Amino acid sequence: MSLRAALTLIIFFAAFFSPRPLLAGESNDGQKTDAPEYARALANYDTPDVAVIRQDGKKLSFGKELDDGRPVILNFVFVSCSAICPMLSHLFSKVQTKLAKDGQKAHMVSISIDPENDTPAKLAEYAKKFGAGSDWNFYTGTREVSIAIQKAFNAYRGDKMNHTSIILMRAKPGKPWLRVEGFLSPDAVAREYHTMLQQP
Amino acid sequence: MDPQSTSFPDTQRQSSWLLSSRRLLCFWLVTLALVARAEPPVASSEDVELGRRIYMEGILPSGEPLKGKRQEAVQVEGAEAACETCHRRSGMGSLEGNIVITPITGRFLFATDENRPLALVDPRAPKNLTRAHTPYTEESLAKVIREGIDVSDRTLSPLMPQYALSDVEIKAVLAYLRQLSSEVSPGVGDETLHFATIVAPDVDPKQREAMVDMMRTAFAQRNASQKVYSGRMRMPIDLIPRTLRNWKLTVWELQGAQETWGTQLAENYQREPVFAVISGLSNTTWAPVHSFCQQEKLPCLFPSVTLPPAETAFYPLYYSRGVALEADVLAKHLRDQGKNTPRRLLQVYRDNKVGRGASLALTEAMKGSEIQVENRVLYGDEPIELKAALKGLSSKDAVMLWLRPADLSAVNKAAPKQLPAVTYVSGFLAADNYDFVPKTWKSHVRVVYPYELGAKRQKNVAAMKEWLKTWQLPLVDEAFQTEVFFNLLFLTDLTSQILDNLYRDYLVERAEDMLSLDSNVSAYPHLSLARGQRFASKGAYIARFAPDGNLVADSEWIVP
Numbered sequence: 001m002s003l004r005a006a007l008t009l010i011i012f013f014a015a016f017f018s019p020r021p022l023l024a025g026e027s028n029d030g031q032k033t034d035a036p037e038y039a040r041a042l043a044n045y046d047t048p049d050v051a052v053i054r055q056d057g058k059k060l061s062f063g064k065e066l067d068d069g070r071p072v073i074l075n076f077v078f079v080s081c082s083a084i085c086p087m088l089s090h091l092f093s094k095v096q097t098k099l100a101k102d103g104q105k106a107h108m109v110s111i112s113i114d115p116e117n118d119t120p121a122k123l124a125e126y127a128k129k130f131g132a133g134s135d136w137n138f139y140t141g142t143r144e145v146s147i148a149i150q151k152a153f154n155a156y157r158g159d160k161m162n163h164t165s166i167i168l169m170r171a172k173p174g175k176p177w178l179r180v181e182g183f184l185s186p187d188a189v190a191r192e193y194h195t196m197l198q199q200p
Numbered sequence: 201m202d203p204q205s206t207s208f209p210d211t212q213r214q215s216s217w218l219l220s221s222r223r224l225l226c227f228w229l230v231t232l233a234l235v236a237r238a239e240p241p242v243a244s245s246e247d248v249e250l251g252r253r254i255y256m257e258g259i260l261p262s263g264e265p266l267k268g269k270r271q272e273a274v275q276v277e278g279a280e281a282a283c284e285t286c287h288r289r290s291g292m293g294s295l296e297g298n299i300v301i302t303p304i305t306g307r308f309l310f311a312t313d314e315n316r317p318l319a320l321v322d323p324r325a326p327k328n329l330t331r332a333h334t335p336y337t338e339e340s341l342a343k344v345i346r347e348g349i350d351v352s353d354r355t356l357s358p359l360m361p362q363y364a365l366s367d368v369e370i371k372a373v374l375a376y377l378r379q380l381s382s383e384v385s386p387g388v389g390d391e392t393l394h395f396a397t398i399v400a401p402d403v404d405p406k407q408r409e410a411m412v413d414m415m416r417t418a419f420a421q422r423n424a425s426q427k428v429y430s431g432r433m434r435m436p437i438d439l440i441p442r443t444l445r446n447w448k449l450t451v452w453e454l455q456g457a458q459e460t461w462g463t464q465l466a467e468n469y470q471r472e473p474v475f476a477v478i479s480g481l482s483n484t485t486w487a488p489v490h491s492f493c494q495q496e497k498l499p500c501l502f503p504s505v506t507l508p509p510a511e512t513a514f515y516p517l518y519y520s521r522g523v524a525l526e527a528d529v530l531a532k533h534l535r536d537q538g539k540n541t542p543r544r545l546l547q548v549y550r551d552n553k554v555g556r557g558a559s560l561a562l563t564e565a566m567k568g569s570e571i572q573v574e575n576r577v578l579y580g581d582e583p584i585e586l587k588a589a590l591k592g593l594s595s596k597d598a599v600m601l602w603l604r605p606a607d608l609s610a611v612n613k614a615a616p617k618q619l620p621a622v623t624y625v626s627g628f629l630a631a632d633n634y635d636f637v638p639k640t641w642k643s644h645v646r647v648v649y650p651y652e653l654g655a656k657r658q659k660n661v662a663a664m665k666e667w668l669k670t671w672q673l674p675l676v677d678e679a680f681q682t683e684v685f686f687n688l689l690f691l692t693d694l695t696s697q698i699l700d701n702l703y704r705d706y707l708v709e710r711a712e713d714m715l716s717l718d719s720n721v722s723a724y725p726h727l728s729l730a731r732g733q734r735f736a737s738k739g740a741y742i743a744r745f746a747p748d749g750n751l752v753a754d755s756e757w758i759v760p
Contacts, residue, residue: 078730080732081296082285082286116728116739161713162324183358183359
């Protein structure tokens with residue numbers, strides 16, 4: 001038997017008796033995937049000219065909040081969310097620590113996608129729970145404002161329960177946004193962030 | 201025929217080529233069934249309780265918090281690490297974005313092809329059903345909890361933390377999962393699904409009649425459509441067996457003092473246990489019903505009440521906080537007035553549960569403001585008494601009338617010579633009756649309005665109006681009737697999502713997610729809940745009268 005024929009046979013038997021499907025991540029129930037992966041892309045988004053309310057109750061221009069000179073790391077969360085958002089917020093918490101260690105001053109921005117429930121007081125409590133420092137802010141506003149921001153970043157999915165795990169980063173105004181989707185480790189986020197800063 | 205015993209095509213059986221050999225399949229099934237049966241079928245109640253604490257509270261038998269680890273040391277701990285956070289109280293799972301959190305009750309974990317239950321894991325995509333897998337054993341359950349590798353040897357989503365549980369703790373979780381949602385809830389008969397609605401003694405008979413007639417009509421319509429159900433095939437889900445049980449409505453009419461309502465409810469419930477309470481009507485308190493629902497673990501969905509209890513619980517869900525919400529909206533509006541801030545706010549109310557509740561909420565919400573709040577209780581039924589309540593007004597004052605139409609009708613005769621700067625009216629209590637407003641007052645009257653206005657409102661309520669016409673039912677009170685109408689459609693939606701998994705907790709969880717709610721047929725601008733949220737509408741407009749007499753928004757949607 002030639003080596004090729006032997007290999008073919010081995011692969012055939014391995015595949016036949018393997019309890020795993022050949023294509024990982026093919027399942028339609030979404031829960032089962034192989035090694036965590038994420039997608040990344042560069043994109044230009046126009047910041048909507050809307051008024052937002054920070055967790056301390058201050059009414060601010062969203063554009064100015066993003067364009068204050070610091071690099072921005074942004075995500076979308078809501079307080080009543082039990083699965084994705086706590087994970088995203090834990091992730092931000094870890095990233096905050098990592099960046100502080102590296103002496104980095106990024107503005108971390110979390111936008112509520114359930115603004116009518118997420119009052120500034122509730123966001124402040126949430127921020128405290130995840131140990132948000134002065135560089136990590138939470139924003140709410142009217143329902144229309146939240147939708148406008150989600151739409152501007154192509155993150156609007158019609159209902160808060162349809163949301164997915166998205167992180168957006170930008171080195172400075174005028175630069176494109178780096179969009180990462182999926183489940184990232186704090187190290188991966190920090191790595192992406194540092195790579196982004198090094199781009200000319 | 202018992203719908204439970206309906207046989208159905210083998211759609212969800214895993215069609216993997218691995219199992220294409222029937223012999224191999226039989227061999228595995230028999231082996232696994234034997235393994236599964238070798239498990240102790242009955243766990244001690246002590247194990248179940250230890251498992252409950254881990255599952256619901258994230259507390260280990262040692263009293264230490266449960267700790268879970270996600271990738272690269274992102275830790276979760278205690279309540280946040282509890283299984284309930286994602287798999288929910290019922291164990292039936294949930295859905296967030298594209299992440300499906302599958303059912304993990306014993307029925308699903310240990311199912312074999314002979315007794316495999318079915319759940320719809322994504323109501324937005326009706327083909328997404330739970331999929332068959334080899335039954336779990338204690339060993340494979342330990343592996344999936346500890347290492348995140350499931351019985352089919354696949355790695356779970358990074359969302360699922362890994363828990364370093366001991367054998368004893370795994371046993372406890374297993375004992376809890378075996379009994380969790382293992383039996384359908386009370387109120388689920390072989391052929392009938394029982395529902396109740398509750399009417400308090402003080403209500404307007406016209407409203408009561410409108411509600412009950414709408415509900416009976418919708419139930420009859422639903423039951424009739426179920427009979428021709430087998431002929432309907434629009435979506436994949438139409439091929440899936442789900443509850444064909446007839447819906448039965450019973451009306452629980454409460455009588456006498458509210459202290460006796462609890463006993464009356466218990467008697468009614470004992471006579472005929474129901475799966476859920478749908479809608480309901482009260483002009484005074486709802487607290488005894490609220491407590492009863494929570495005590496019996498009975499979902500009580502969206503009654504039409506003006507002042508729900510402030511303390512929330514798991515089983516009762518509401519459209520809004522009622523007049524307490526209006527009080528907060530008005531307070532926020534008044535605080536934002538700037539130069540036009542009134543010197544004094546005079547609130548007029550009846551000395552009853554709703555009146556006291558509303559005035560107390562407003563007093564509380566105005567605390568710390570420079571506006572002085574003054575309470576005036578309205579006694580008696582003569583216009584002169586309202587006149588007395590409105591005595592001493594100046595043009596620097598504002599008035600809030602926490603009054604219903606019967607009292608508001610006296611405003612014309614009671615109008616003081618010196619008009620206040622603004623007179624606010626409660627939209628919930630006025631119930632769209634504004635004929636009382638004298639012409640001279642119209643420009644000074646504002647309504648704290650918890651519903652949608654204008655063309656959007658008309659669009660929202662058009663479906664109900666057509667439905668009422670079709671069934672020749674009267675339009676008595678539009679906003680109120682849309683509450684009933686929405687509830688009936690929502691119930692239809694929920695029951696079709698939960699298939700035959702008729703667990704009350706699951707019903708509440710599906711209601712919390714409001715997932716497939718793509719059309720809002722209520723008078724509210726939008727309705728939304730989430731895990732732990734109990735009030736679906738969260739704001740109100742301040743509205744004024746346009747020259748044509750119609751109400752228009754005078755503020756943006758205010759969410760306090």
